[in-house]
Each structure stands twice: as structure tokens, then as C-alpha cells.
Amino acid sequence: MGEITDHKKEQLVMEWYEAYYKDIYRFIFFMMGDQQYCEDFVHDTFLRAYTSFERFENRGNVKTWLFSIAKHLVMDEIRKRKRRRIFPIFSSEQDIPSSFNVEQYIENRDTVERTLKAIQKLKPEYRLVITLKKIEECSTKEIAEILGWSEAKIRKTLSRGLNAVRKKEVAEGGGHYEQTF
Amino acid sequence: MNKHSNENWELLKTISPPEEQKNRIRNRLISSIRTQRPAKRNYRIFELKNLVLTALFLLISAGLLFQLQAKNQISDETGGHQAGSYPDFTWELENVYSEKTSNGYVFYEDGSPEQIGIAEKVTVKRRDEIIKSPGMNVKETMENFPYPTTLYIEHVKMMDVSLRYNFFIQAGKETIHFSFDYPKLEYAEIFQIIASLDFKKPEPYKHDGLLYVAHGYGTLPFPVGLKPIEIKGDTETYIWEHGSKDDYRDYIEKIKSTGGYKETNSDGLSYIFESANGSQIVKVSLIGKEITYEFSYPNREE
Numbered sequence: 001m002g003e004i005t006d007h008k009k010e011q012l013v014m015e016w017y018e019a020y021y022k023d024i025y026r027f028i029f030f031m032m033g034d035q036q037y038c039e040d041f042v043h044d045t046f047l048r049a050y051t052s053f054e055r056f057e058n059r060g061n062v063k064t065w066l067f068s069i070a071k072h073l074v075m076d077e078i079r080k081r082k083r084r085r086i087f088p089i090f091s092s093e094q095d096i097p098s099s100f101n102v103e104q105y106i107e108n109r110d111t112v113e114r115t116l117k118a119i120q121k122l123k124p125e126y127r128l129v130i131t132l133k134k135i136e137e138c139s140t141k142e143i144a145e146i147l148g149w150s151e152a153k154i155r156k157t158l159s160r161g162l163n164a165v166r167k168k169e170v171a172e173g174g175g176h177y178e179q180t181f
Numbered sequence: 182m183n184k185h186s187n188e189n190w191e192l193l194k195t196i197s198p199p200e201e202q203k204n205r206i207r208n209r210l211i212s213s214i215r216t217q218r219p220a221k222r223n224y225r226i227f228e229l230k231n232l233v234l235t236a237l238f239l240l241i242s243a244g245l246l247f248q249l250q251a252k253n254q255i256s257d258e259t260g261g262h263q264a265g266s267y268p269d270f271t272w273e274l275e276n277v278y279s280e281k282t283s284n285g286y287v288f289y290e291d292g293s294p295e296q297i298g299i300a301e302k303v304t305v306k307r308r309d310e311i312i313k314s315p316g317m318n319v320k321e322t323m324e325n326f327p328y329p330t331t332l333y334i335e336h337v338k339m340m341d342v343s344l345r346y347n348f349f350i351q352a353g354k355e356t357i358h359f360s361f362d363y364p365k366l367e368y369a370e371i372f373q374i375i376a377s378l379d380f381k382k383p384e385p386y387k388h389d390g391l392l393y394v395a396h397g398y399g400t401l402p403f404p405v406g407l408k409p410i411e412i413k414g415d416t417e418t419y420i421w422e423h424g425s426k427d428d429y430r431d432y433i434e435k436i437k438s439t440g441g442y443k444e445t446n447s448d449g450l451s452y453i454f455e456s457a458n459g460s461q462i463v464k465v466s467l468i469g470k471e472i473t474y475e476f477s478y479p480n481r482e483e
Contacts, residue, residue, distance in 0.1 A: 010215075014210070040315075111192060
């Protein structure tokens with residue numbers, strides 16, 4: 001295969017952007033719990049996809065590759081935040097960011113906020129697996145590829161994570177969650 | 182039960198970012214991608230150009246560097262002090278020294294070749310450009326500091342830097358921009374430098390009482406003048422060299438007065454505070470000159 005031109009590379013990355021923007025944005029939002037970093041991290045995810053294009057093997061899955069880049073960015077930031085004592089907004093008293101399209105489920109706003117808060121209080125590993133599985137609807141195999149874990153580890157982490165969400169929801173008088181999948 | 186749970190997840194899936202943000206990021210991304218290219222192309226051109234030009238350039242540079250080094254040998258590596266045509270200034274943090282550059286000064290920590298900060302004289306236009314850069318987030322006016330000082334915290338996503346503290350200091354007619362990288366320097370050290378700056382002309386304002394600052398995005402006030410001993414996980418230990426018992430009392434009152442923390446327990450040496458929203462508990466203890474902060478987060482699973 002000949003060397004891909006910069007123009008072609010840009011074209012491909014921008015196509016990926018159009019196709020996966022929403023997924024990557026939502027993943028980063030669920031992981032970080034605030035919008036402040038979303039814009040930067042979405043930008044950085046696709047820019048990194050462009051700069052390390054050569055490392056992407058065509059036989060791989062673009063979606064899992066993009067998620068794995070985003071995952072590295074957010075996990076780095078979470079480690080830094082832990083040191084700086086910065087916590088996601090949903091651990092405090094704040095609402096869903098106003099620029100999100102919440103109108104369509106305004107009636108369920110309380111439920112959504114409560115669940116988001118519960119997810120934000122989880123360990124990052126639980127948050128990763130739950131977001132990828134329950135929100136982004138990745139298969140266990142895809143999650144294994146993104147995180148570099150075994151499928152068994154993913155099943156176990158997901159089960160424990162869902163259990164933790166359920167406990168937090170129950171503690172706050174909220175809804176119910178399935179414990180396994 | 183499962184139906185209810187599935188409905189919850191379905192609701193969460195409907196969260197989607199706004200279109201205008203997508204357009205904004207798209208434009209930014211295209212611009213970033215295109216700025217990557219010329220750099221590469223130039224590099225190729227540089228590689229292909231004849232080596233004679235490169236060698237000539239290196240020869241001239243080496244000569245200039247040699248001359249500069251000879252000229253600056255005496256004055257340019259004094260820890261805590263700088264002089265010259267630049268505003269003369271000193272600070273009180275012995276492990277940090279600076280070196281002069283064509284634009285101003287670069288700061289280093291003893292024993293490390295890594296740059297930890299800079300100082301440069303800036304015009305109003307340049308200051309505004311820096312302030313408007315996308316990573317700038319927090320603006321704060323530093324109360325009772327030696328010179329009128331405004332702090333801007335910048336988010337930096339580098340392997341070894343997460344926040345850059347930008348200070349704009351008005352020294353007479355000059356505006357000096359200082360920036361320091363966290364965690365290359367700890368918060369306490371960054372504030373120690375800025376709070377002890379002395380440009381001689383004009384003379385610094387000397388505040389009678391203690392100066393207080395927040396570390397990172399926390400709301401807990403810390404006194405200026407702490408020397409980090411160990412900052413590990415949720416425990417931080419500092420030496421408070423000039424902190425007297427009266428100062429400690431003043432400090433405890435300061436924490437209470439912020440309204441962000443309420444005292445839940447104390448034995449005269451240690452005080453336990455709970456943040457207003459209950460998400461953070463901090464135990465502050467002073468033993469001799471050693472002040473320790475133990476943080477815990479009752480609502481956090483991690």
C-alpha cells in the first residue's frame with residue numbers, strides 16, 4: 001500500500017469525526033462528569049487519531065481505536081485530578097449542563113441526574129465499563145479491545161459496577177438496575 | 182424491574198451534545214490538523230536542502246553562543262535574584278533559580294534541567310492574547326500580595342504538566358507575566374515565589390497579616406509560606422517555618438470564616454472540618470512547625 005497523503009488522511013479523520021463525534025463526546029462526558037473537558041478531549045482524540053494514523057492498522061475497528069485514544073486521555077486526566085483533588089460536578093449539587101439536549105426527557109430529569117451522579121461516584125474502572133457497555137452499547141469483545149482486558153475481567157467488572165450503581169441508587173431512594181448482562 | 186432499569190439506560194443514551202459545539206470542535210480540529218502539516222513539510226525541506234547551509238548556521242550559532250556565555254558568565258545564574266536591563270527582582274524560594282533568555286527568564290529547580298516556569302515583560306496586547314488562549318479558566322485577584330497581581334489558571338494536557346499558573350504582575354508601569362507549571366512545582370511553592378517578589382522599584386507592599394491562597398480548585402485556604410515535605414495521596418505535610426501559635430489560631434479562624442467548612446472536632450492542635458456539601462473532610466494538625474492535612478471523601482467510593 002502506498003503512502004497515504006495528508007489530504008486523504010484529513011479526509012478520513014474528518015469522516016470519522018462525523019460518524020463518531022457523538023459517541024466519543026458522550027463517553028468523555030460520562031467519564032469526566034463535566035463539559036469543561038469534553039470539547040478539548042474530543043478535539044484531542046481526533047487530532048491524535050490524525051497524528052498517529054500510521055499506527056492504526058486498517059484491519060482494526062475505527063470505533064474501538066477512537067475509544068481507546070479517548071480512554072487514555074480521560075484516564076490520564078482522572079489520575080491528575082485525583083492528585084489535584086478535583087471531582088466531577090455530579091458529585092456536587094449541580095445540574096446537567098445546560099447545553100445538553102435535556103428537553104426531550106425533561107420529565108425524567110431527576111432520574112437522569114441521579115443516575116449520572118451515581119455513575120460519577122464509581123471507581124473509574126467501573127465507570128469505563130458501564131459507559132462503554134450500557135451507554136455506548138459496545139460488545140464485550142469491543143470493550144476488551146478498547147481496554148486491553150480479558151472478556152472475563154470485563155464481565156466481572158461490569159457486574160460489580162452495576163451492583164455499585166444499584167446500591168448508590170437505593171441509598172438515594174432511586175431506581176433499580178440489572179446486576180448482570 | 183429490568184424494564185425500569187433498561188428505561189433508565191435508554192434515557193441516558195439520549196444525552197447528546199449540541200450541534201453548535203460539534204461545529205466549533207470541527208473547525209478547531211481542521212485548523213489543528215492543518216497546522217501539523219507545514220511543520221512536517223518544512224522538516225522535509227530542511228532535510229533536503231544542502232547541508233552546507235545547516236553547517237554554516239550551526240557555526241555562526243556556536244560562535245554567538247560562545248560570546249554570549251562569556252558575557253553572561255558572572256550575572257545570570259544566581260538563585261533567587263536577577264538583575265540587568267530587565268526589572269530587577271528577587272524572591273524567597275531557595276530551591277528555584279532562573280536563567281536569562283532573550284525574552285526574559287526561565288526558572289529551574291535545583292538539580293533538574295527541566296524548565297518549571299518563565300518570566301517575561303508583556304505589553305497589554307500580549308497579556309490579552311495570553312488571557313484569551315483557550316486553556317485559560319480561572320481568574321483571581323490576589324489579595325494583599327506585594328504587587329497588584331492577577332492569577333489565571335490554565336489547563337495544560339501534557340505528560341508532566343496539568344495546570345499552568347499565569348500571574349500578571351503590575352510593577353510600576355511594567356506588566357510582568359510569570360508562569361509556573363504544576364506539579365513540577367507544588368502550589369505552595371508557586372505562591373511562595375509570587376508572594377515574596379521584590380522588584381525594588383517600586384517597593385513591594387508588605388501586608389501585616391498572613392496571606393491565604395487556595396491550592397488547585399479547592400476552596401480550603403492555605404497560608405502562604407508552607408514548604409512541602411510530603412504530598413502523598415490524601416495526606417499533605419508542610420513545614421510552616423514562620424507560623425506561630427497565633428498564626429495557627431488566625432488560620433483556623435480563616436477556614437471557619439470562609440463559610441465553606443464547618444468545624445466538627447478539635448483538641449487545640451488538630452481541627453477537623455467538613456465541607457459545606459459534606460463531600461470532603463479535612464483534619465488539620467500543627468505539631469511544632471509541621472502542619473499536616475489529612476483529607477477524606479465520605480461520598481466517594483474511590
